Amino acid sequence: MRFRQLVMMIAAVSVATEPVLAAPAVAPLPKPAAVEIVADESYVPQDQDERGLWMEMEKVERELKISPLVMRDPALNAYIKSVLCKTIGQARCAPVRLYIIRTSEFNATMAPNGMLEVYSGLLLRTRNEAQLAAVLGHEYTHYAQRHSLKLFRDVRSKSASLMWLQMVVGGLLASLMILPSIFKHSRDMEQDADVGGLAFMSKAGYDTREAARIWEQLREEMDATAASRKVKSRKDKDHGMFEDHPPSSERVKYLTEMAAKDPGTPGATGQEAYAANMAPDWGDFADDQIKQNDFGASDYLITSLGKQGWTDWLYFARGELYRRHAAEGDLEKAAGFYGEGIAASPGLPDLWRGRGLVLLKLGRADEGKADLREYLKRAPDASDKAMIAMMAGG
Amino acid sequence: MKGFVRIALAAALVALPATQAAAGWKLIAAKESVQVAKSKMAVTPNEAWNRGTHRASKKGETWTLDGPSISEVYFAAALLPGETFYKDTDKKNHPLPMMGKNLQLTDIPEFYESSQRIAYSTSVYEVTGIEPMKFLGQDGVKFSYTFALQGNPLQYKGLARATLIKGQLYLISYDAPALSFFDRDRAKAEAIMDSARL
Amino acid sequence: MPKLKLRALAVASMSVCLAFAASPVAAGVATKEGFAFPREKEAKIIMFRPDVQVGTLRTGGVDEANADWTTLARGNMQTAFETAAEAREAKISFMGEPDGENAKQLNDFRALFQVVSTEAMNHGLFNDRLATKKIPPAVQGGAAKMKFDWTLGQDARKLKEITGADYAMFVYTHDAYGSTGRKVAQLMMAGLFGAYIAPGVHLGYAGMVDLETGDLVWLNADIAMGGDLREKDGAEKRVKELLRAFPKRDSPPAPAIEDKASKKG
Numbered sequence: 001m002r003f004r005q006l007v008m009m010i011a012a013v014s015v016a017t018e019p020v021l022a023a024p025a026v027a028p029l030p031k032p033a034a035v036e037i038v039a040d041e042s043y044v045p046q047d048q049d050e051r052g053l054w055m056e057m058e059k060v061e062r063e064l065k066i067s068p069l070v071m072r073d074p075a076l077n078a079y080i081k082s083v084l085c086k087t088i089g090q091a092r093c094a095p096v097r098l099y100i101i102r103t104s105e106f107n108a109t110m111a112p113n114g115m116l117e118v119y120s121g122l123l124l125r126t127r128n129e130a131q132l133a134a135v136l137g138h139e140y141t142h143y144a145q146r147h148s149l150k151l152f153r154d155v156r157s158k159s160a161s162l163m164w165l166q167m168v169v170g171g172l173l174a175s176l177m178i179l180p181s182i183f184k185h186s187r188d189m190e191q192d193a194d195v196g197g198l199a200f201m202s203k204a205g206y207d208t209r210e211a212a213r214i215w216e217q218l219r220e221e222m223d224a225t226a227a228s229r230k231v232k233s234r235k236d237k238d239h240g241m242f243e244d245h246p247p248s249s250e251r252v253k254y255l256t257e258m259a260a261k262d263p264g265t266p267g268a269t270g271q272e273a274y275a276a277n278m279a280p281d282w283g284d285f286a287d288d289q290i291k292q293n294d295f296g297a298s299d300y301l302i303t304s305l306g307k308q309g310w311t312d313w314l315y316f317a318r319g320e321l322y323r324r325h326a327a328e329g330d331l332e333k334a335a336g337f338y339g340e341g342i343a344a345s346p347g348l349p350d351l352w353r354g355r356g357l358v359l360l361k362l363g364r365a366d367e368g369k370a371d372l373r374e375y376l377k378r379a380p381d382a383s384d385k386a387m388i389a390m391m392a393g394g
Numbered sequence: 395m396k397g398f399v400r401i402a403l404a405a406a407l408v409a410l411p412a413t414q415a416a417a418g419w420k421l422i423a424a425k426e427s428v429q430v431a432k433s434k435m436a437v438t439p440n441e442a443w444n445r446g447t448h449r450a451s452k453k454g455e456t457w458t459l460d461g462p463s464i465s466e467v468y469f470a471a472a473l474l475p476g477e478t479f480y481k482d483t484d485k486k487n488h489p490l491p492m493m494g495k496n497l498q499l500t501d502i503p504e505f506y507e508s509s510q511r512i513a514y515s516t517s518v519y520e521v522t523g524i525e526p527m528k529f530l531g532q533d534g535v536k537f538s539y540t541f542a543l544q545g546n547p548l549q550y551k552g553l554a555r556a557t558l559i560k561g562q563l564y565l566i567s568y569d570a571p572a573l574s575f576f577d578r579d580r581a582k583a584e585a586i587m588d589s590a591r592l
Numbered sequence: 593m594p595k596l597k598l599r600a601l602a603v604a605s606m607s608v609c610l611a612f613a614a615s616p617v618a619a620g621v622a623t624k625e626g627f628a629f630p631r632e633k634e635a636k637i638i639m640f641r642p643d644v645q646v647g648t649l650r651t652g653g654v655d656e657a658n659a660d661w662t663t664l665a666r667g668n669m670q671t672a673f674e675t676a677a678e679a680r681e682a683k684i685s686f687m688g689e690p691d692g693e694n695a696k697q698l699n700d701f702r703a704l705f706q707v708v709s710t711e712a713m714n715h716g717l718f719n720d721r722l723a724t725k726k727i728p729p730a731v732q733g734g735a736a737k738m739k740f741d742w743t744l745g746q747d748a749r750k751l752k753e754i755t756g757a758d759y760a761m762f763v764y765t766h767d768a769y770g771s772t773g774r775k776v777a778q779l780m781m782a783g784l785f786g787a788y789i790a791p792g793v794h795l796g797y798a799g800m801v802d803l804e805t806g807d808l809v810w811l812n813a814d815i816a817m818g819g820d821l822r823e824k825d826g827a828e829k830r831v832k833e834l835l836r837a838f839p840k841r842d843s844p845p846a847p848a849i850e851d852k853a854s855k856k857g
Contacts, residue, residue: 038573047517051659052647059643062689066699068542069548103517103544151652163777164508167784211569229489289506293491324504326494356529357500360802384524419715422725444722460742461711461722547703571707574745574806575701 012360043114050112050149058111064099071100071120071281079277080118080132083270086131087204088140089247096140102134104288106218110139112148123278123306124285124301129270130210133201141196147189154176183347189245194255196216202264210269217304218247221297226298275308290321312348313390316343319354349378353388360391369393418447422457424492427589431455434476435530438589439480443467450480454505463546465480465570465579467586473563476587479509488512502556503537503548506565509543528563529557530592537560540572551576567591619814620717620746621837624738626844627802627809629839630758635682637800638757641689642669643764646821649792651773660811661822668827681841685757693751694754704744706807709799713813726851730828738851741807748806749814749826751781760801763834767821768793792816798834812836 064070071077077098085093097115098111104121111117113295116139126132142148158178166174194211201208219235228232235247282305290298315337322334338355341348356371372392378387414465422443430435431453439457445458450468456468470479478490483528494501503521511519521542527536534557542549552569568583570576629635648663670686677684690698713723716738727737751760770778770792778791797813812834819830839846 002517011481041556045659048660049656050659052657055659055662056645056657059645063547066547066703068547069516105515152656156652156654156656159654160650160773162651163652163773167780169778244759282453291504291511291517291519293489293508324491324494324508357498361496361498384500384521386525390526391498391500418720419723442724444724458722459724460708464711464742490808543705546707547699571704573704574747578745580699 018055035227045112047144048148049153053149053152054113054173057115058109060111061097061113063118065186069101069103071102071337073100073281076100076281082379083129083132084116084136084140087137087200087206092140092144095377100290104285104292108135109138110143112143114143114147116140116143120281120285120288124282125221126214127217127269127271127274127304128210129274130201130206130208130268131214132274133144133204133206133270134197134211134214135209136197137204140192140200141193142189145189145192145196147193153187154182158182190251191254194251195258198255198258198262202262205265205268206261206270207266207268208262208264209256209266210261212252213249215247215252219249220253222247224296224300225294228294228299271308279311283317283365286313287320290307290324295321295325308342309358310344312345312351312360314353315347316351319351319358323354323358331358331362337360349375349382352378353382356388356392404415406559409422411552418514419458420447427591431469431471433564435469435471435592436592437469437566437586439586451478452481453477454480463548463571464575465583466568467583468565468566468567470563473565475561479506480513480564483513488515496513497558497563499526499535499556499558501534501564502535502558502565503554504568505540505563506537506554506556507539512541514543515542516541516543529555529587530557530559530590532557539569542567548573553580553583557592559592564590564592614623619816620851621812622717622738622810623837623839624740624807625722626845627790627807627839627846628843628845629682629841631842635759635841636707637677637682637684637759637761638751638755639673639686639763640698640705641687642666642762643771644821645765645766649768649770649774649790651771651777653789655768655793655822657763659727664766665767665821665827668821668824669831671824672827672831676835680838684761686793687755697754701748701760702762704747705760705799705801708742708744709762709797709809709811712740712808712811713797713798714738716742717813721851724803727848730761731816736851737848740811740849741809742811743804744801746806747850748801752803752826755803758803761798762800763796763798763819765796765817765830765834766793766796771821787830796834800838805839810838812838 001212005011015157028305058144078101080100081093081096081098084098089094095114096110098121099115100120101117102120104124104298105119105122106125107117107119107121109117116136118136122135125131126135158181162174165177169177180199198208198211200209222235223233236249242353251342284297286302286305289301292298298321302314304322306318319334319337319341322330322337335355335358338351338358341351350376351373356368356375359365359368362368369392372388375390376382378390379385382388422439422445424439424441427436427438432455433453433470437468437492441459443457443459446458446462450456452471453471453473455469455533456462457469459465473479473493477493480490482490490512491505497505503524507513507521511517519539521537521539523538526535529536534555536553536555538551538553540549540551548571550569551572552567553563554567556565558564566568566587568587569578570579644662644666645657646665647655647657649655673684673686687698690702714720716725721738725739725741727739729736748760752758770790775791778789781787781789792819795809795815796817799811800809800811801807814833814836817830818834819828819833820826821830
């Protein structure tokens with residue numbers, strides 16, 4: 001949390017200093033040295049700075065404990081926690097408090113006091129257990145290496161320099177002089193966390209190639225967003241909504257190189273277990289995503305999941321996406337997706353609702369009304385039954 | 395935390411503009427018909443309300459009784475295809491959905507839901523009921539919803555009525571915290587909706 | 593669509609004034625018109641866990657929490673509140689973090705207070721006054737009044753059953769003492785550019801809810817509070833400021849609030 005917000009703060013400042021970001025970064029060198037893990041369950045904050053950070057985080061955690069945004073489902077929580085424990089080991093994972101936040105954003109953060117937040121948007125984007133393990137190991141490394149504390153101190157000292165400098169050379173120029181070093185520091189920590197995360201993956205018996213795959217997927221997703229919005233992809237610029245964890249090509253490169261040296265257990269991605277455990281929630285997460293008005297990314301995510309096996313809810317999500325997008329030809333495609341969903345497994349009444357609405361728009365009134373009636377037959381207590389009944393012609 | 399960030403930022407870059415512009419509120423008198431959202435839609439409230447002078451969109455208008463986090467009535471009027479419910483605040487990363495062409499009444503709750511999810515950056519949002527209802531003398535739709543926001547511990551409930559007239563969208567919504575307030579002010583908000591005329 | 597984000601709340605409107613205003617002034621206090629403590633019995637007040645933070649404001653603006661100072665401040669503040677309550681012939685009891693079977697109700701109530709008090713500050717005490725909260729002068733040239741009628745609603749009654757208290761109080765303080773560098777920077781910014789940067793942060797507010805009606809009967813907020821909570825005397829001073837215009841047991845019903853902001857406008 002603190003870490004994310006510090007990075008966000010820096011990112012926010014960067015709005016005023018776009019040229020700094022646009023400048024090519026010096027190619028980072030992978031650090032093969034093993035990551036030193038300093039934390040365990042008995043860890044207590046060591047000094048005044050750290051105790052202060054913990055105190056603030058404890059306040060945030062008290063709010064989180066009662067927040068309506070946290071998903072309390074015991075099965076989902078138990079599964080994510082079990083992947084964490086498998087990744088970092090039982091002793092380290094025992095004191096971690098997990099909070100799954102319902103949001104379509106891609107993120108996970110671990111606060112200096114051992115509070116771990118995992119966003120549901122992340123769970124929609126990681127394709128298997130190995131990828132989730134890579135992220136959890138990465139976050140745990142931030143925590144174990146006290147990165148928040150280091151960045152906090154760095155920002156404290158550099159923001160002071162910034163204050164003095166801007167009196168001499170002016171605000172913008174001072175920012176240009178100081179901010180790159182804060183960015184550099186933050187990037188170095190990201191890299192350290194990647195190194196640590198990959199080591200955890202390997203030790204836990206996962207295929208370490210999956211770590212680089214996450215960032216490749218995010219890059220592909222950004223391309224898909226850009227293509228549908230007819231703008232230039234930001235994957236090599238400011239990384240858009242992924243700015244907390246920039247999916248840079250350098251990152252993919254060094255993670256791939258590291259995986260070649262330390263492959264872990266090739267082939268062990270835990271994809272089936274992941275899919276089985278996510279099945280009850282993926283439909284909701286996909287629904288959150290398609291309501292974000294990002295057609296390209298949503299279609300990319302749905303079809304990516306589809307490659308692992310199309311299900312009724314995936315067809316439904318794609319039908320909904322195309323029905324809402326409603327560009328030339330989309331409604332016909334939507335009708336097709338709903339139809340495939342019905343053929344795959346007729347357990348989801350909303351498939352008929354979606355297809356019925358689409359067919360009405362396509363001028364195929366009789367078929368559309370028949371579908372809507374079928375929907376009402378299958379979902380007699382639907383919250384929109386009166387509305388749909390009217391459209392179905394009584 | 396945000397305070398921390400804001401103060402830090404403020405100190406670092408002295409020239410940043412204030413993010414929380416004072417909205418300013420104008421009195422809406424009780425029992426008087428008033429045109430809303432710069433349109434021909436007129437309503438007559440039973441009690442005095444506050445109209446926000448800072449508009450969430452060119453075709454929108456916000457009213458409140460005790461502050462927008464306690465009660466909020468939102469009017470959108472004469473929205474055309476290609477227009478959004480609110481002003482875009484982060485068009486690059488999170489553009490608001492635009493009104494589509496040839497809308498069905500069932501598309502309106504979806505359009506509003508998606509707009510609110512993005513404007514509030516929340517995914518904790520559920521449409522809990524959709525039914526037909528006359529609005530502005532036309533066939534319309536009435537829907538209810540619940541949502542929660544980041545950094546706000548309360549859960550909110552809302553209801554809205556909307557219709558399409560000559561391809562233009564009209565909507566009045568009301569939302570308030572589920573605790574204490576939604577039921578308390580609901581009848582006042584519904585009376586405003588009942589009174590709406592074109 | 594402009595709902596509050598409360599993690600920012602505590603500091604929100606206040607810190608923005610603080611950070612950006614050339615001469616930061618944001619303070620206000622209000623007692624609901626007609627409010628008086630019952631004379632016949634001692635008022636029982638339950639105090640929710642005060643939200644306290646004490647730390648350092650670093651040169652570049654980093655607002656750093658200090659856990660030791662905060663613990664010290666919390667203890668000093670509690671003592672000072674108990675003394676102040678005694679002097680007012682009220683009984684104050686302090687509540688820990690809600691847990692157990694009533695946790696949900698207690699948390700709900702606190703959440704309502706956070707939202708309602710913030711709206712009362714933003715749209716009542718401070719300058720973004722709601723039009724319906726202004727009462728025009730009764731006679732021409734007379735004083736405008738402010739209607740201070742925010743309430744947490746009927747759900748507050750549940751809290752009376754749970755706690756047995758008549759009133760609930762909430763306190764928030766946030767202090768960040770300027771480091772030496774910060775103070776120098778402030779002087780230099782002022783001297784060189786005539787620009788204002790805050791030399792420190794000393795925000796605080798306190799509010800009281802009548803559990804019979806749910807009404808917010810008293811609210812006091814100030815972005816420039818005095819008294820150093822880390823010291824016993826300082827804590828007494830701070831609590832005295834936090835309790836500014838707090839109704840006394842023998843006070844007559846509170847009069848309508850004069851609306852200085854409106855008069856000016």
